[in-house]
Amino acid sequence: MKENRSFSEIFHGVKTELSKIIVGQDELVRDLFICLLCEGHALIEGVPGLGKTLIVRTLSQVLDLKYSRIQFTPDLMPADILGTHFINETEPGNRSFKFYKGPVFGQIILADEINRATPKTQSALLEAMQEGQVTLFGEQHTLEKPFIVLATQNPLEMEGTYPLPEAQIDRFLFKLMVQFPDREELFLILDKTTEEYHAELSPLLSAETILELQPRIKQVPMASHVKEAAINILMATHPLNPLANEEVKAFVRFGASPRGLLSMVKAAKARALLDGRHNVAMEDIKSVAKPALRHRIILNLKGIAEGISPDHIIDKIIQ
Numbered sequence: 001m002k003e004n005r006s007f008s009e010i011f012h013g014v015k016t017e018l019s020k021i022i023v024g025q026d027e028l029v030r031d032l033f034i035c036l037l038c039e040g041h042a043l044i045e046g047v048p049g050l051g052k053t054l055i056v057r058t059l060s061q062v063l064d065l066k067y068s069r070i071q072f073t074p075d076l077m078p079a080d081i082l083g084t085h086f087i088n089e090t091e092p093g094n095r096s097f098k099f100y101k102g103p104v105f106g107q108i109i110l111a112d113e114i115n116r117a118t119p120k121t122q123s124a125l126l127e128a129m130q131e132g133q134v135t136l137f138g139e140q141h142t143l144e145k146p147f148i149v150l151a152t153q154n155p156l157e158m159e160g161t162y163p164l165p166e167a168q169i170d171r172f173l174f175k176l177m178v179q180f181p182d183r184e185e186l187f188l189i190l191d192k193t194t195e196e197y198h199a200e201l202s203p204l205l206s207a208e209t210i211l212e213l214q215p216r217i218k219q220v221p222m223a224s225h226v227k228e229a230a231i232n233i234l235m236a237t238h239p240l241n242p243l244a245n246e247e248v249k250a251f252v253r254f255g256a257s258p259r260g261l262l263s264m265v266k267a268a269k270a271r272a273l274l275d276g277r278h279n280v281a282m283e284d285i286k287s288v289a290k291p292a293l294r295h296r297i298i299l300n301l302k303g304i305a306e307g308i309s310p311d312h313i314i315d316k317i318i319q
Contacts, residue, residue: 007037007213007273013204014062020199021058022051023192024185030274031176031291032059032150036210037217037273038266040173041129041149043114043164043295050178052152053110060108063210064203065146068106072117078124082134083141099136104128107144107207111151115161122168125149129171146210166298173263174288175295220269222280227265230285234261236317237297247316251303256296263292290314 011033018029028044032055035042044052053069060067070081083102089095103109104125114122128134129149133142151172153164169175181189192199236243238255248255268284275284294310 006276007216007270008276010205010213011274017062017201017204018055018058020201021192022055023188024181025051025055025179028055028176028178029059030271031174032056034267034270034274034288035150035173036063036146036148037214037270038173038263039146039148039214040263040266041151041171043169043172043175044150044152044178045155045175046152046178047180048154050180052178053112056108056110056150058201061201062203063108063205065107065207065210066144067108067110068103069110069112070103071112072114072121074116074118076117076121078121081121081124082128082136085137099139099141101141104134105141105143107146107148109147109149111149113153114151115153115164117162119162119165122162122164126168126171144207146207146214169295170257170259172295173267174291176291217266217269217273220272220278220280222265222269226268226280226282226285229282230261230264230268233285233289233314233317234258234264234293237293237313245316247308248313251299251306251308252297252313253300253303254298256293260293260296264288267292286318289318 011030014033015026015029022029032042034040044056046052057067057069070076079102081102081104083100083105085097085099087095088098111125114125124134128143128147132145132147133140135141153161232243234256235241236245236255237248237252237260238244239249239252241255244252244255264285265280267288268280271284271288272278272280290311293314297310297313299308299310299313
């Protein structure tokens with residue numbers, strides 16, 4: 001069935017449905033929807049209790065996609081994510097290997113506290129995120145589309161965690177920060193969670209509809225001067241580049257990869273469509289620069305010691 005509604009109408013419907021459960025977090029919800037449209041994954045960072053898991057689970061219900069949660073712990077093994085082969089005895093003396101799929105065989109995968117697992121287990125997601133398939137014992141298994149990994153991590157507690165390697169962090173289209181609710185939102189949260197309140201969610205989209213929408217992102221035109229601006233922002237994150245400002249030279253060790261440029265452009269196209277426009281504006285590039293680049297900028301020791309954030313660096317570059 002061909003989807004005739006505009007992207008902005010579809011997103012407005014999704015956001016309205018989510019608001020039955022989710023209070024605030026409009027920017028986070030928009031960025032998660034952009035990731036889905038761009039066939040990208042998101043790393044979600046926020047302190048415990050901000051509803052990261054609830055947002056992902058509720059989004060899967062509204063989009064009518066298969067939800068799968070993986071709780072990452074230090075003893076989690078790759079087979080616990082991907083699946084494994086078991087000996088299956090069909091009749092006496094007749095045995096065969098049967099593959100049992102792991103939780104990665106979903107469509108929206110919540111990788112909860114991903115930095116609590118060992119690097120070996122973290123790397124089990126790499127092929128799935130990049131290729132949309134997993135390989136076990138030389139046999140390839142294709143994952144069902146649409147496929148998106150939404151990984152969470154706690155920025156405060158560092159004991160017992162394994163920082164994600166740069167190669168894996170670079171696989172995420174966006175790194176999103178969950179904002180603390182304001183006073184009015186806290187009142188609403190209280191009303192919805194401590195009093196008699198029950199909301200029935202209606203699935204508004206389907207896997208088929210989402211797969212029809214995704215290719216339309218690439219069809220959005222982008223003027224050459226907007227492309228040049230995106231390239232300049234990326235190049236300005238590299239301390240040895242002539243476009244780098246004094247803060248980048250002083251505090252940045254490595255700038256963003258070319259994948260960061262692709263993320264910015266794809267996300268800017270999706271954002272334009274969500275705003276009801278059919279061409280990319282400079283404002284779209286500026287809006288997606290932080291989530292697309294903040295996890296790809298590596299600070300040096302001086303930058304870390306002085307508490308400089310990648311968001312601050314990106315703000316200065318855009319200015």
